[in-house]
Amino acid sequence: MTKRTDHPLSSVSRRTVLAGLGAAGVGLIASPALVRAQAETIRIGFPTPLTGPFGAEAKDQVKSAELAVKLVNDKGGIAGRKVELLVRDDKLNAGEAATRTLELIEKDKVHAVVGALSSAVQLAVNEVTRARGVIYVSISQSDTINEVKDFSKYTFHEALNPRMTTAAVARATFKKGSKVALLGADYAYGHEMIRGFKRAAGELGAEIVGEILHPFGAADYSTLMPRIRALKPDILAICNFGRDQANSIKQANDFGMKKQMQIVVPVLLHNQRIAVAPDVFEGIIGGANYYWALESTIPSAKTFNDAYKAAYGSLPTDYGAYGFTGVSALLLAMAKAGGTDTDKVVEALQDLKYDVAKGPQYFRKCDHQSVQSVLVLKSKAKADMKSEQDLFDIVENVPGSEQMLRSCGELGFPT
């Protein structure tokens, strides 16, 4: 701090000088109280797209992340330090996310970053945290982020990835000789999910009869329906996210497609199911990282649901749960490391075995992907729903294993 005031004032802007003087002042006041520096708050940056088409999912993430922080603070924090979550709106825009993340690191001096809800945005955050050597727990699905070219020793991937979800859904629904048609959004998410389903179809002996891409954010899918019907598939896999999922399934349903084929999705979104009537999604099968009804078999899910209900009066959602598991894993590692020393926390994350909401999880050594269970859900008919929240049947809870993931060698890591 004092070093800064030693600099000559020439060639420095007035603003910097003022900021420097201010900082020096704060430094002087704080320096006698070394004890207080010890108790400095732990700050976690949380960029997420609060505005935009994924806003509903983003708000759930924030609520869950804040719950994780609250639970730790209620128990006295980490090594006597309080934890604080700094939420920033990344507007679902990679540039905005990079700027906000940089601000969080430079200005707010966060000790770690958790967040992002789109693969492209997540990669942008990862670029920044990797360059600055800051810990980042990513909570959005992406296959590319696992690959060696984007690897950062400071980044840990809490979310499932397309490879895992498509494999689990395909295993539950594809049979040898099944005819599968693919409909996907024309951007990274759609492409990665389509690639996953194709690979799974190859392994299971199912036949891909057609692959149709639609523009991201399309409002009308009616012109695609005759062609899909003409392909005569047994299974239609719809690979898109957010409102695109609700709209495309709604229109497929309007066209009576469900009578002729089983519709599956890589990720069956909790909030999108709520945004349409139950009969629209009825019978649709898809993957998920979390569903509250896990509580009947998994004690940590019950604990999470109860805490969430006590805090917000409702039940947690799938994408919301990522905010909880991601922040909880980070805080557990910080507790183990006894503070925020980056290298120690990274080490603790690498060795961490945690079960905070959905059963056992750990980060794989080579790519830091969280190895965890994948749920396969089926959307319920209205008549079978016992309450407003009773949306899905759990078809399967595929336990986590490294077999689900691409091998370290395949991702380009030395083996």
Added chain:
Amino acid sequence: MDLELILMQLFSGLALGAILVMVALGLTIVFGMLGIVNFAHGALFMVGAYAGLWVAAQTGSFWWALIVAPLAVGVLGMLIERFLIRPLYGRTPDDPLLLTFGLGYVLVEAVRITFGTDGIPFSAPDALQGVVDLGVGYFPIYRLFVMGVVAVILLLLWVALEKTRFGLIVRAGARDPLIMKVLGVDVSRLWLLVFGLGVGLTALGGVLAAPMRNVSPEMGTLVLAEAFVVTVIGGMGSLLGAVVAGLLVGVAVSMTALFAPEMATIVMFGLMALILLVRPQGLFGRPAGA
């Protein structure tokens, strides 16, 4: 590729075209008669859908929503014209453009605050659910119903504008408001009604679209772009142009879907660029200065 599929695709295209015509009508009427480029068009479309949702929730009937919501939003349109747009007449066209642009944001935020940012379910009435066999393939009954409503609306509009005294005054007012004033016609009242009509039709489009697309605060964004494409291709302000252009775009998108569906949005804009190059005033627009 068999003939059945191509016929079905052609039909889907016409059906989509009918929806696009409905979406563009309000924009083209307000521009043609008042010379105002209404950038709040998409937002008013969305407000129409939410108004429909609200009325349907209160009355339990889709049919009431279909009638009451457009009327109510039409009245909102009149208030907007009277208190926000009227003071700007006589200034450059940029002023109402900027005003409506900002108004669009205000409306979207207001709906977000009132109804939340999540999508809300809206189902077609039971009588219109299901599919019918057209001989070449199945088609949702609701979409056929929308095509019917659009045809009726167009017929009514045509009669009102071409065959009645009111229509004569409106068309004359669009040509030369000063002469109309001299002749003793209350032009400002006329414009109030025309703007209300345009906004009401936009809201009707929103209510009709709600059971096909989901209702969300952002549902108008794409609609604004679609409406502009149709209006520009047809010729700014031309009713016939909007109809021909809407159907043309629908069929173009649908036929593209057979070969390269990911290009569907680009085709729409490509068609618009082509028309602008070859015939800048649009298919049925008056050339500038005429």
